[in-house]
Amino acid sequence: MIDPQLHPLLESAQRVLAQLEAWLPPAPPPTNWAARAYRWRRRGARGWLDAVARIAPMHMDDLRHIERQKAAIERNTLAFLRGKPANNVLMTGARGTGKSSLVRAMLDAFGEEGLRLIEVDKSDMGDLGQIIELIAGRPERYIIFCDDLSFEEGEPGYKALKSVLDGSLAAPGDNVLIYATSNRRHLMPEYMRENLAAQHQADGEIHPGETVEEKISLSERFGLWLSFYPFSQDDYLDIVGHWLEAHGCDPDNIAQARTEALQWALERGSRSGRVARQFARDWAARHV
Template sequence: MNRALGVLAQLEAWLPPAPPAIDWTARAYRWQRRGARGWLDAIPRIAPIQLGDLQHVEQQKDTLERNTLAFLRGKPANNVLMTGARGTGKSSLVRALLDAYADQGLRLIEIDKSDLGDLSQIIELIADRPERYIVFCDDLSFEEGEAGYKALKSALDGSVASPGDNLLIYATSNRRHLMPEYMRENLEAQHQPDGEIHPGETVEEKISLSERFGLWLSFYPFAQNDYLDIVHHWLVFHGCTPDQISAARTEALQWALARGSRSGRVARQFARDWAARHV
């Protein structure tokens, strides 16, 4: 018996620790995994951003806010895929909605695409909670053979089990169809080297994931004046004077040229640098 207890103690030392208790008072969580166990890890400090900080994306902002408000009020709402240019406010918009509506019961769960196979566990964990949860996957895309692809398809639309009315999936991606598509896959009149007889159906399979998101929002690169408006907003936020903001114009354009992008992210990064040197 003592030897058996000793063996069990050694085995227990190799097992991953039990997941911590979930802090249901938190506003945002990150899905964590250790071995076969996963849990919701509360995020104590959330990067602050407000809806008013996101400029020149008014149409996308209004649409996403309307969908989120319908979700909070128990009305029909869609899962959302946001695609387009990098740094234009896709993920920031989700965080801003949390800032605006957390007091009304909105909650956020961040999940990596590698953990999308755990969506069924998340759905089970929050099934009886009164809050409304957005499961958020940033920079979503898949390569051939990744396991999370089919799990996400099933959770969006296709599983017999209902995901419940207190969960939506919001995702961002720089790629609309989420998986790479190759020219050879469209050559339906030819047999493929791998023996695929119906390559057109393979293409449809890849496109079908995007189509399971009920709402698509596209984000586009900013024009020069839009970029300068965003720079102005963040310089005011950091306490710059009108004269300092006027003097920053040329350097702001040079900054964007060096970065190869006139995005909201680049505008905010420039404003931080300028304010640090002049305020």
């Protein structure tokens, strides 16, 4: 029996708990392990894998004039799927040349074989340990993907990524790799003032400052580097033709689009694959 004098206190405590529960974020939903792609979401201190309902399609045949890069990442991904040694991958270079599209194409090509993709924002890279722990023991093979990865001074995700790549006492597991794209080869800004720490010896040898070495060490922890370069005019027009054909344009229509496609690229200041696809959408909408 509860002392009647305690009833008011218990009722007051229940009201306080109800108010606290209203302020707390809801529990994350259970993970849909049947999905092929996820986004890492965070609400307060809680994070979860949010299944992607509709995956943007991208096929290997849609990526043109990056054959060397396609072959390298396909070879690495296949080795990963088969339980063989594989490397984390850093893709750097010109914008719009197919870096992130290549990762999506890997999922399209090998999703049936158990490949899964987890997209993580740069701001959430500090959660890498939590993500790896969540998928530990799963039979699928996971690529943690970060697009446009770069860090500014003092960002916490830098240390977390560096530790997971190569340097932590705890192994990340054999069912996870990290694929990242960046416009910066060394992932962090470098400043002229950092060279003030360099020492010039009599024999001409230069020893960079330790700050520069620290920045370079992050990108060096990716085992496979793939560089992407701007497309030539002919390559750009070939990509335009590919996407126009995909949108139902006939050869005569594609030939007529040549001059306008070049003007489109000139106005955008880029002959990238992304610009080519954007032009193809615009042209097809007006002529098909």
